[in-house]
Amino acid sequence: MTPGADPTSYAPQTVPPPGETLKETLEVLGIPQADLARRTGLSTKHINQVVQGTAALSPDTALLLERATGVPAGLWNAREAAWRTQLAREVEELALSEHLGWLDRFPLRELVSRGILPDRSKNVRNLRRLLDFFGVVTPDVAENVWRGYQAAFRRSSMLSQNEYATATWLRLAEREARERDCEPYDRAALTALLPRLRELTLQKQDAWSVELPQLCAQVGVALTFVPALSKTNVSGATRWLTSDKVMVALSDRFKTDDQFWFSLFHELAHVLLHGKRLTFMDDRDNLSPGKRHEDISEDEANAFAADVLLPPQHAAAYQKLAATRYLSLTAIEAFADTAGIAPGIVVGRLQHDRIYDWRQGNGLKRKVTLG
Structure with a gap:
């Protein structure tokens, strides 16, 4: 293969069978097959089967051929391995061609824009590329792997949207998380870090988008920002990659800072409060405080996020603000300044508590766009 060549771009019939090489070698050396059989102690029938490709050229045979022909055993072994690999690829090519319809289940345009596929062609090359992306061998295996996430998928409405876009x-x-260098997970250090993470809500995105992942990496949390795909409602996910490293992924599905920061602390609640065996995937439904959830862990994560963003020491002042008859944006900004939090987050809380209509106060929210 030439340098930089794509290993998934298989071109058939490019590797000669080892028997063909053996036949050419014997012709050059002037050694008949019967003479080679005598020299190696193998039967003439077996030598002919190797030449014809009906018998494999084993490592033992390769060593005998080295003695009789002077051609290194390593070369014979390499030719045999390359040939058998090519045959296996041809079988795989045929099998994969029956699964091209699997590509139709994915948002191909976005897979191309994210660099997962080179184009939207529905061919074996692209199917193999997609399987390589997921690190699996067949579509059936991929879906079996996703079933391992069923506890997470069941907690949200994401399957009713697009399971394949969500899995992507x-x-x-x-x-991305596996590539991120992190210190070993430290629960106490993550807990101590929460006030500092809350302070970052006051910064602009170009500042917190750099500092936030760095701080999280210091306590064993691989924080990643992945722009949302169409037909998905996913806002965040938590998954333990090893016992010492946990992935927290956030999307920009809802585009505003109140949703983004609530999602962050919701996911960190899963890290701190819940087990290391589950994968949590969250959407708008899961991020609805006060709604009865099928899984109590979602209620716990929501309560945790709410308390981090608006700690109990600010509860009385918030209640006073919420009781104001004619609530102004200036009053919200003043409270946010005292509480040390972004005013858009206060607006989001007021909207959730139905003090504000969902259309009110949105000018105080900051836009969050990832990627």
């Missing part, structure tokens, strides 16, 4: 988003996040 999660895989993008996982690959």
Whole structure:
């Protein structure tokens, strides 16, 4: 293979069978097959089967051929391995051609824009590329792997949206998280870090988008920002990659800072409060405080996020603000300044508590766009 060649771009019939090489070698050396059989102690029938490709050229035979022909055993072994690999690829090519319809289940345009596929062609090359992206061998295996996430998928409405787009988003996040260098997970250090993470809500995105992942990496959290794909409602995900490293992935599905920061602390709640065996994937439904969830862990994560963003020591002042008859944006900004938090987050809380209509106060929210 030439340098930089794509290993998934298989061109058939490019590797000669080892028997053909053996036949050419014997012709050059002037050694008949019967003479080679005598020299190696193998039967003439077996030598002919190797030449014809009906018998494999084993390592033992390669060593005998080295003695009789002077051609290194390593070369014979390499030719045999290359040939058998090519045959296996041809079988795989035929099998994969029956699964091209699997590509139709994915948002191909976005897979191309994210660099997962080179184009939207529905061919074996692209199917193999997609399987390589997921790190699996067949579509059936991929879906079996996703069933391992069923506890997470069941907690949200994401399956009713697009399971395949959601799985793609999660895989993008996982690959990025595995590349991120992190210190070993430290629960106490993460807990102590929460006030500092809360302070970052006051910064602009170009500042916190750099500092936030760095701080999280210091306590064993691989924080990744993955832009949302269409037909998905995913806002965040938590998955333990090892016992000492946890992935927290956030999307920009809802585009505003109140949603983004609530999602962050919701995911960190899963890290701190819940087990290391589950994968949590969250959407708008899971991020709805006060809604009865099927899984109590979502209620716990929501309560945790709410308390981090608006700690109990600010509860009385918030209640006073919420009780104001004619609530102004200036009053919200003053409270946010006292509480040390972004005013858009206060607006989001007021909207959730139905003090504000969902259309009110949005000018105080900051836009969050990833990627």
